[in-house]
Amino acid sequence: MSTMSRGWDAIVVGGGHNGLVCAAYLAKAGRRVLVLERRHVLGGAAVTEELVPGFHFSVCSYVVSLLRPWIIRDLDLPRHGLEIIPLEAAFSPLPDGRSLCRWSDPERTRREIAAFSKRDSEVYPEFGKKMGQLARFVKPIIDTPAPRPTSLSPLALLDMVKLGRRFQDLDRDLQGTLVKLMTMSAADMLDEWFESDVLKAPMSVSGIIGTFLGVRSPGTAYVLLHHYMGEIDGAFRSWGFAKGGTGAISEAIADAARRFGAEIRTEASVASVLIRHGEARGVVMADGEEIRAKHVVSGLDPHRTFLKLVGSDHLDESFLATIKRFKMRGSSGKVNLAVDRLPYFASRPGDATCLRGDIAIAPSVDYLERAYDDAKYGDFSRRPFINVVIPSIVDPTLAPPGKHIISCFVQYAPYAIKEGAEHWPERREAFGDAVVDTLAEYCPGLKESILYRQVLTPWDLEQEFGLTEGNIFHGELSLEQLAFQRPAAGWAHYKTPIERLWMCGSGTHPGGGIMGAPGALAARAMLKKGGS
Amino acid sequence: MPIPSPFHPRTSVLCTSYLWKEWAGYHAVRSYETSHEREYLAFRHGAGLLDVSPLCKYEVKGPDAGRFLAYVTVKDVTKLGLGRVTYLCWCDPRGHVLDDGTITRWDDDHYRMTSADPSYAWLHRNARGFEVEITDVTEELAALALQGPNSRAVLAAVFGSELESLRFFRGVRAQAGRIPVEITRTGYTGDLGYEIWIPAQHALAVWDALVEAGAAYGLLPAGLDALDVTRVEAGFILGGIDYTSARKAVIPSQRSTPQEIGLGWAVGLERDPFIGQAALCREAREGARYAMVGLDIDWDELEHLYDAADLPPDLSPQAWRSSIPVYHGVVQVGYASSGAWSPTLKKNLAIATVEAAHAPIGTELAIEWTVDHARKTVKATVVPRPFFDPPRKRANVVHEAATSA
Numbered sequence A: 001m002s003t004m005s006r007g008w009d010a011i012v013v014g015g016g017h018n019g020l021v022c023a024a025y026l027a028k029a030g031r032r033v034l035v036l037e038r039r040h041v042l043g044g045a046a047v048t049e050e051l052v053p054g055f056h057f058s059v060c061s062y063v064v065s066l067l068r069p070w071i072i073r074d075l076d077l078p079r080h081g082l083e084i085i086p087l088e089a090a091f092s093p094l095p096d097g098r099s100l101c102r103w104s105d106p107e108r109t110r111r112e113i114a115a116f117s118k119r120d121s122e123v124y125p126e127f128g129k130k131m132g133q134l135a136r137f138v139k140p141i142i143d144t145p146a147p148r149p150t151s152l153s154p155l156a157l158l159d160m161v162k163l164g165r166r167f168q169d170l171d172r173d174l175q176g177t178l179v180k181l182m183t184m185s186a187a188d189m190l191d192e193w194f195e196s197d198v199l200k201a202p203m204s205v206s207g208i209i210g211t212f213l214g215v216r217s218p219g220t221a222y223v224l225l226h227h228y229m230g231e232i233d234g235a236f237r238s239w240g241f242a243k244g245g246t247g248a249i250s251e252a253i254a255d256a257a258r259r260f261g262a263e264i265r266t267e268a269s270v271a272s273v274l275i276r277h278g279e280a281r282g283v284v285m286a287d288g289e290e291i292r293a294k295h296v297v298s299g300l301d302p303h304r305t306f307l308k309l310v311g312s313d314h315l316d317e318s319f320l321a322t323i324k325r326f327k328m329r330g331s332s333g334k335v336n337l338a339v340d341r342l343p344y345f346a347s348r349p350g351d352a353t354c355l356r357g358d359i360a361i362a363p364s365v366d367y368l369e370r371a372y373d374d375a376k377y378g379d380f381s382r383r384p385f386i387n388v389v390i391p392s393i394v395d396p397t398l399a400p401p402g403k404h405i406i407s408c409f410v411q412y413a414p415y416a417i418k419e420g421a422e423h424w425p426e427r428r429e430a431f432g433d434a435v436v437d438t439l440a441e442y443c444p445g446l447k448e449s450i451l452y453r454q455v456l457t458p459w460d461l462e463q464e465f466g467l468t469e470g471n472i473f474h475g476e477l478s479l480e481q482l483a484f485q486r487p488a489a490g491w492a493h494y495k496t497p498i499e500r501l502w503m504c505g506s507g508t509h510p511g512g513g514i515m516g517a518p519g520a521l522a523a524r525a526m527l528k529k530g531g532s
Numbered sequence B: 001m002p003i004p005s006p007f008h009p010r011t012s013v014l015c016t017s018y019l020w021k022e023w024a025g026y027h028a029v030r031s032y033e034t035s036h037e038r039e040y041l042a043f044r045h046g047a048g049l050l051d052v053s054p055l056c057k058y059e060v061k062g063p064d065a066g067r068f069l070a071y072v073t074v075k076d077v078t079k080l081g082l083g084r085v086t087y088l089c090w091c092d093p094r095g096h097v098l099d100d101g102t103i104t105r106w107d108d109d110h111y112r113m114t115s116a117d118p119s120y121a122w123l124h125r126n127a128r129g130f131e132v133e134i135t136d137v138t139e140e141l142a143a144l145a146l147q148g149p150n151s152r153a154v155l156a157a158v159f160g161s162e163l164e165s166l167r168f169f170r171g172v173r174a175q176a177g178r179i180p181v182e183i184t185r186t187g188y189t190g191d192l193g194y195e196i197w198i199p200a201q202h203a204l205a206v207w208d209a210l211v212e213a214g215a216a217y218g219l220l221p222a223g224l225d226a227l228d229v230t231r232v233e234a235g236f237i238l239g240g241i242d243y244t245s246a247r248k249a250v251i252p253s254q255r256s257t258p259q260e261i262g263l264g265w266a267v268g269l270e271r272d273p274f275i276g277q278a279a280l281c282r283e284a285r286e287g288a289r290y291a292m293v294g295l296d297i298d299w300d301e302l303e304h305l306y307d308a309a310d311l312p313p314d315l316s317p318q319a320w321r322s323s324i325p326v327y328h329g330v331v332q333v334g335y336a337s338s339g340a341w342s343p344t345l346k347k348n349l350a351i352a353t354v355e356a357a358h359a360p361i362g363t364e365l366a367i368e369w370t371v372d373h374a375r376k377t378v379k380a381t382v383v384p385r386p387f388f389d390p391p392r393k394r395a396n397v398v399h400e401a402a403t404s405a
């Protein structure tokens, strides 16, 4: 890429947070960059919208953990308004009125767990320490381009880890744990450590979020590790709220990009990539306008990028087949509520402090597995796993005084329901009812307090947010779809078979979540290429 | 033995961590909970309420009040407008800093001064020939710092919406019910914030009113540990930590001029005689030998150091206050005196005194860092202070009525 001639050096398709990060890095390096976003707001799945006056919802993603600190520093995001507030608690109410709450204070957590299992209460910090050690060991994977493999088996990832870092120096114990993480299910892995279901259930869910897998499906243990990789503060810490909702993260990145000179347009839908002689020359907008650029970067998922924007004419059979095989399989939905009072949890009456974090409706491992069973047969879970947050408690700017917003991330809601995905709109409210009914069992009075409800099914995530099959991560984060296989073997370094067309979305390494790494690493790859 | 502040009946009940320290002879809360994290976040995202009663406070009244203060400090405060506050320092006759603090002008012949160390004797000694009356009101006047993005809303809820228009570094008299207070838009967090000066007998009533109104705005009582992190982010220096008062210095090298501690901008040289003037004029001609700088300690290098020891980067959430060598190449050119990991900026920050030649913004230095008991060095770049400077700190409220008209 050069800055010599006029015109755009790069067009970024999609103003999701990764597209914006990519644009910011390119602009920072002096490139002329144009971002084109289909919707009226920026952020994609990291977006805040005022759905009813006074209530600001993080419509899709709702907590942040993996946003890379080096990106925060490079783009000076705090100066552009980024503020992250750590979650203070992880609360798991039970239907029988008991509950477990884990806190940032380890002693307090120990006492809570001891009420269920004294043994577990003492093992818990050991587990945390071990996961923390391993997370550090695999962390370089998410901060650098995917390793180049020697073989294409998912376990090659383990080989890469072994080679890349001093695997041999790790003590035996850690080596063993790492191998297990790569192969076991989240539930089995936790069984080896803990006896109490009340603890295991909420811990195991981080292995299944965004996948069409159950807590007993092999390979889900590895995703647990991602949970421990979340960094608030550079030290290993867990999740946080973005002040102003997750859209504020996207806004801060967009602000930084603009300051570096990028131009950003909303309500600008790209119909296709303009391709001449196997080379991207720009884009064609939905209204027919052509915009030329030296490079095009797609922040959309791989299906959308290749099957819609590029089209099969320009791609060879085997590549097309690989992209089609890349599993999207959305499995989650979202219910957003505006309520006129603080929800009341029957198991902790009068204690609002345990609501200042996330609340897991995951009373037992069996419960989670049953929820998965419904989905296996093409239905949404009658009793779903729900991850609830009430961000207006810690960030009162999100709702009018005394009122609150409740965000419910729900699993499972399979894209391919048995009636066919296009029939989701008819089942939408039934799905919403299942979620509210389930939550109301823990939270009496909830229904009466609801002022507004938004139900997002995987179908809605696809239609409104452009997430193919409603997959929240642009493709499942399962072992065989990570690193050098993301999105396709041989194409894991942001390049595509089309010259001058690049990828920068969550469908590329290191994957989904509000992380920014795909966008930043893509920009680096482009700049390196252009520099030579 | 330290004594309780006027807020002790409230703070002592809330301080479930039992973490206290001594501050200017008073018991002061370090953090109410075992970790200061929530209190820090309150300062940056909601509102933090900090007992600052231990600050030394002096009323200076009389026809010569302004002239007197202009004589004893480095600034010509006779030019200070009514209801304005200024931050400054004062020096001994050799131009070495004794202390720093604020002066507020409440009336033509009424100023109030705050200082970190007791300064009555020194003020009194220099008052000869001036028609002034100096009163130490440290004990009579309780004080609270209300700091954070929501502090304006809390203040307005308790003292009335007129308070919203109070501008940066201005002061105003106000009332909560029948309790008279003074409010200045000042503080030590580098954020939107206020300090409230309250007759000690009304301290608890004002505390209660603020806590009650603050409930809807994420207000938390906060202690000195949280303050310490915010003050490093704000790049503010702390007497006794980042510089030594000339009063306490044992050897000449421990003394600093205003220029050397980054307060050169506060000095007004061309005016009637003031204490230290001749020395400071000389320094202005010859240049200062040292400078106070902000350092951004390179995170990637630091992480690599820990990585080499097979450790995760393990930084304390507390701000630190110890002297750490700063190098240019292999030569020591200064020392860092305090620092903190900034949770907001995701940066590892320090405040350092370095030889003036190494002070320009962008200079790459190195700071000593101990990893696994072994001393290493890490790149540290000179960056501007404040490290964190949100626009809301100075922003004025534009009333809706005015904008929609």
Ligand SMILES: Cc1cc2nc3c(=O)[nH]c(=O)nc-3n(C[C@H](O)[C@H](O)[C@H](O)COP(=O)(O)OP(=O)(O)OC[C@H]3O[C@@H](n4cnc5c(N)ncnc54)[C@H](O)[C@@H]3O)c2cc1C
Pocket (backbone or CB within 6 Å): A013, A014, A015, A016, A017, A018, A019, A036, A037, A038, A039, A042, A043, A044, A045, A046, A059, A060, A061, A062, A063, A064, A065, A066, A268, A269, A270, A271, A299, A300, A333, A334, A409, A461, A464, A465, A466, A467, A471, A472, A473, A474, A504, A505, A506, A507, A511, A512, A513, A514, A515
């Ligand atoms: C319901 C839900 C909950 C989630 N919860 C969390 C969470 O709590 N924490 C977390 O870390 N992650 C969460 N995630 C995942 C995370 O939000 C995503 O992985 C991430 O935001 C994706 O970012 P991206 O920039 O890669 O892509 P996207 O955000 O998908 O951005 C792609 C952009 O392209 C635009 N676009 C699509 N087609 C076109 C076109 N033709 N022309 C122009 N623009 C187009 C889209 O409108 C969108 O703005 C969640 C996701 C969902 C859906």
